[in-house]
Amino acid sequence: MSTNEQDFAALDLAARLAAEYRRDIAAAETVPVAGYGEIHARFDGPVPEHGCDAPSLIAELDSGARDGLRGIVAPRFYAWVNGSSHIAGVAADWLTSAWGQNGAGIPMSPASAAVEAVAARWLLELLDLPAESSVGLVSGATVANFVALAAARGEMLHRQGWDVEADGLYGAPNLRVLIGADAHNTVFSGLRYLGLGEKRVITIATDSLGRMLPGDLERALKASSDPGIVIGQAGQINTGVSDPFAEIVPMTHAAGGWVHVDGAFGLWARASEKHRHLLDGIEQADSMAIDGHKWLQTPYDCGFTIVRHEAAHRRAMDMQASYLTRDNAEFRHPGAYVPELSRRARGFAAWAMMKRLGRSGIAQMVDDDVRIAQAMAQGMAAIPGVEVLNQPELNQFMVRFGADRGEADGDRLTQATVDRIQQDAVCFMGTALWRGRLVMRVSVCSIATTDEDGRITVDAVRNAWEAVQACC
Numbered sequence: 234m235s236t237n238e239q240d241f242a243a244l245d246l247a248a249r250l251a252a253e254y255r256r257d258i259a260a261a262e263t264v265p266v267a268g269y270g271e272i273h274a275r276f277d278g279p280v281p282e283h284g285c286d287a288p289s290l291i292a293e294l295d296s297g298a299r300d301g302l303r304g305i306v307a308p309r310f311y312a313w314v315n316g317s318s319h320i321a322g323v324a325a326d327w328l329t330s331a332w333g334q335n336g337a338g339i340p341m342s343p344a345s346a347a348v349e350a351v352a353a354r355w356l357l358e359l360l361d362l363p364a365e366s367s368v369g370l371v372s373g374a375t376v377a378n379f380v381a382l383a384a385a386r387g388e389m390l391h392r393q394g395w396d397v398e399a400d401g402l403y404g405a406p407n408l409r410v411l412i413g414a415d416a417h418n419t420v421f422s423g424l425r426y427l428g429l430g431e432k433r434v435i436t437i438a439t440d441s442l443g444r445m446l447p448g449d450l451e452r453a454l455k456a457s458s459d460p461g462i463v464i465g466q467a468g469q470i471n472t473g474v475s476d477p478f479a480e481i482v483p484m485t486h487a488a489g490g491w492v493h494v495d496g497a498f499g500l501w502a503r504a505s506e507k508h509r510h511l512l513d514g515i516e517q518a519d520s521m522a523i524d525g526h527k528w529l530q531t532p533y534d535c536g537f538t539i540v541r542h543e544a545a546h547r548r549a550m551d552m553q554a555s556y557l558t559r560d561n562a563e564f565r566h567p568g569a570y571v572p573e574l575s576r577r578a579r580g581f582a583a584w585a586m587m588k589r590l591g592r593s594g595i596a597q598m599v600d601d602d603v604r605i606a607q608a609m610a611q612g613m614a615a616i617p618g619v620e621v622l623n624q625p626e627l628n629q630f631m632v633r634f635g636a637d638r639g640e641a642d643g644d645r646l647t648q649a650t651v652d653r654i655q656q657d658a659v660c661f662m663g664t665a666l667w668r669g670r671l672v673m674r675v676s677v678c679s680i681a682t683t684d685e686d687g688r689i690t691v692d693a694v695r696n697a698w699e700a701v702q703a704c705c
């Protein structure tokens with residue numbers, strides 16, 4: 234069945250349904266009504282023998298999935314670290330899909346390559362990072378970390394006369410990976426993919442909030458002459474704090490090493506005059522990972538790898554084939570910095586969000602979210618029996634309930650309160666483990682969240698905690 238006129242109606246229908254969803258979501262419950270099993274049963278069945286028209290299937294998709302959607306774009310959604318898929322980015326993303334562009338290279342889509350190049354430059358300018366850095370647009374920070382670590386591995390071995398891209402790791406000189414004790418799990422995935430081993434790392438001690446201790450790093454660096462890749466972070470997932478880059482970067486460079494920074498959300502603090510001091514010294518780091526689908530509010534599938542050594546980045550990722558012509562050597566080739574060949578033309582949505590918000594809008598959003606997080610943390614700390622584990626310097630903080638009743642009871646009551654908050658559906662929170670204790674982790678990472686949402690959230694948390702105390 235070919236596309237027919239009737240199929241085009243699916244585009245209008247999808248636009249109408251999407252707008253309806255987004256208009257309703259501010260007032261909607263923040264939890265899905267239907268769970269996995271129910272939704273699965275609705276969609277499951279034999280493979281369709283015959284096709285159907287596009288508008289019918291879009292209507293079926295919407296009616297079948299809608300009540301099982303998590304309210305991630307709702308203003309009082311604080312679980313995990315998720316942006317709000319801003320409508321401007323969504324609209325650009327729709328066009329990207331409708332245009333059917335393959336972002337692999339300039340010949341396949343000159344427009345995609347050109348807009349991506351602009352988005353890459355804008356990103357460096359917004360974050361005030363060295364203009365000579367190369368940028369790869371990937372699916373998210375997990376892949377961004379992996380790509381950067383591939384460049385780091387290649388460069389560190391290259392400096393010792395070893396070509397890991399050609400010869401692999403068999404018989405390669407030794408390489409050390411030094412990493413803070415509170416690093417995000419995804420960097421370990423990167424190490425695993427690269428044959429560096431997720432367990433073969435040297436763990437650097439951290440302070441009570443998760444910042445690397447420079448003295449411990451210095452000792453570890455001096456313990457061996459093997460070159461080291463130091464993995465720091467801008468924005469610890471639970472506390473939001475960043476490593477002391479002004480100390481750890483020069484110290485690593487003096488030891489001949491490479492500093493990679495996982496800055497999935499926290500690197501956006503560089504875009505704010507008020508908060509960029511938290512990342513002083515980061516501009517000297519060798520590579521970074523940052524997400525668009527967190528604090529830039531792009532739709533999902535948007536992360537960036539930033540590498541200060543373009544040749545190392547290209548050596549690790551570039552792939553060429555006779556049919557992929559490179560006539561325009563003076564232009565940036567999008568495929569040279571990422572692991573995929575065929576890929577979503579991610580530059581369009583990234584460009585759209587930077588254009589929609591502008592430098593001042595991005596800074597304002599970061600400042601607003603930090604202010605709201607700080608006010609929420611203060612509000613919750615004032616509730617009897619509630620312990621706020623860190624007053625946030627950025628947008629993340631942790632809360633325990635009934636901690637004065639002992640560790641095990643604190644875990645139980647924290648879980649019960651988060652369950653109750655989810656049931657009440659005024660806001661949505663999740664849990665995490667911090668130093669072996671269960672916490673409610675709060676992430677304010679959405680442009681949709683307002684000061685009033687913050688106040689409503691504190692009341693919702695108070696109500697849930699009172700209900701739990703009354704029954705448990």
Ligand SMILES: Cc1ncc(COP(=O)(O)O)c(C=O)c1O
Nearest residue numbers: 314373374375417419470497524
């Ligand atoms: C600090 C940090 N690093 C990496 C990631 C992984 O990012 P992504 O889910 O975009 O791959 C996250 C996700 O929350 C994160 O917070």
